[in-house]
Amino acid sequence: MVLQNNVILQNGIPTRLHFTDHRIEKRTITEPATGRQVLRSVLALDVDQLDGRPVVAILSTMAEKLAGQFAPYLTDKSYVNFNFTITQLGDGFTRTWSVKVTPR
């Protein structure tokens, strides 16, 4: 088993994940553009498999564009029945994520 705090997505590289639990956390972050401290909601997903290997890690995101793709699976925690392969595309405000959802 690999111990790793956070899953870091790399541009253009597909990352296959399996989630076991999730929560919405409030975190204070520094906005890169303004340097201001702001309180933001973060979706944190517990990961137990990364590219087929067992891990203990967290995928967290503030991006509604990414979090919105998991939204239907959060209420009933049905994400446990799927693998999610996430490919991050682009940088900055134009960044988006392609997510492949595969039933297990």
Add this chain to the structure above:
Amino acid sequence: MARKTEQVEVRMVAEYLKAQYSKFPHITNQPLGLVDESLLAKYGYSKGMGIQRPRRPIVDAIVILPNYLVMVEAKVWSVVNGLGKLPLYKSLVPLTPELKEYKPREVLMELVVGWTNPNLEVMARDVGVTIRVYCPDWLKEKVDTMQNYWTPQYRIAREDKLRNRELLGLE
């Protein structure tokens, strides 16, 4: 005053896919078309793909069925734009390297909308697109807002709301 965007279509697509196609693999935000290998060689994979992004249109979702690929585009507002895009996007599917492993499959097209009308159905039939109406309560609220947006009552209520926000110093 700053305006907050809301990812309505992201949620709409994700919910629709879970409701209709949860038994099959599906890919959201799939870029389509050729990849210029010379740019990848020159700038590396990440930057090379980034440079090409504006040239590669992104379809909302691709569902991988045993014998078909279903291209899904969801639209709440510009529904005719969605209808126009799908046949053009279809022409790029055979050239898309990320979808190579799923060939040969026939490509079907679905436009997911919050509302429809007879003219939209006629246009869709003509270009081989199937219209799917997906309108849960939260989306109905958005659709109603859009359809009432230019009515005098809605305009007055909106101006009133914005004025109150200014007065109260809310974002």
